[in-house]
Amino acid sequence: MGLTKSEIFTNEQNRLASLFKVLGHPARVAILQYIINQKACICNDLVDELGLAQATISQHLKELKNMGIIQGTIEGKSVCYCIDEKLWKQIQAEFNVFFNQEVKVNSCCP
C-alpha cells in the first residue's frame, strides 16, 4: 500500500490529478508567482527569496519542469526560468473544463 492505484482511473483523471498535485505545495506556488512577477529571469534568487535550501528549491523546480510548466535556459553560469505560457493557459483551460461541469441537482442538497 501507500501506492496510488493509477490504473483504475481514466487518463483524464490521472492527468488532472497530477496537474493539481504539482501545484499542491506552497513552495511551488510561491516559485511560480515569483517567476511570473519578475521581469528579469531569476534563478538563484529564489533561494534568497524563499527560506528554503538550494537543494530543496532545485527539487521543486525539477517537478515543475517535469510537468512542463516552466522551462530553464542556461545563461552562463546561471539558469533562467520562465513560464511556458502556452501550457499555463492550457492547464487553466483544463481546470475550467473540470469546474464547469454542470452540477446536477440532488434532492438531499440544501
Next chain:
Amino acid sequence: MGLTKSEIFTNEQNRLASLFKVLGHPARVAILQYIINQKACICNDLVDELGLAQATISQHLKELKNMGIIQGTIEGKSVCYCIDEKLWKQIQAEFNVFFNQEVKVNSCCP
C-alpha cells in the same frame, strides 16, 4: 524534515496549495466527477464505482469534506453527498486569479 514549512509562505500561497493538494489525487477527482454527474445522491455506490475499499473511499471523502468542497447529509442509514456549489465556484475563481496573473516578458524566454 519531511515537513512542509508553511510558516514561511503567505496565507494565500498556503491556501492555494491546500486546495490544489486535495484535488491532487485521481480518486478524489473521480469522486467529485461522480457526485457532480449523478442526479441522485450517491454514497456507497462510490465503493462499487471506483475499485477502492470502503475505508479508502471514506478517507478521501473526509478530506474533501474537510476542505468544504462536499457536504454529507445523513439519510436513514446512508449518507448523501453533494458539492457545495458556492465553494466550488469560489475555488474556481481563486484558481483563475492565480492563472490570470500577467506573465512578465523575460529576455531569456523563447
Next chain:
DNA sequence: AATTATTATCGTAATATTGCGATGTAAAGA
C-alpha cells in the same frame, strides 16, 4: 590553473499519504 558562483544530483532522515482489514456505530428491517 585555481577559484568562485550557480545549479543539479545523491543520500538520508523525518514526516505524510495511500490503502485496507478489522472494528465500532447507528439506523432499518426481520
Next chain:
DNA sequence: TCTTTACATCGCAATATTACGATAATAATT
C-alpha cells in the same frame, strides 16, 4: 431483539514527499 446495511474510524504496512547537507558539474573570473 437480532441481523443487516452503510459509514466512520483505528491501526498498520508500504510507499511518497519534503527538506537539507554533501558533493558533483559547469561556466565565469582571477
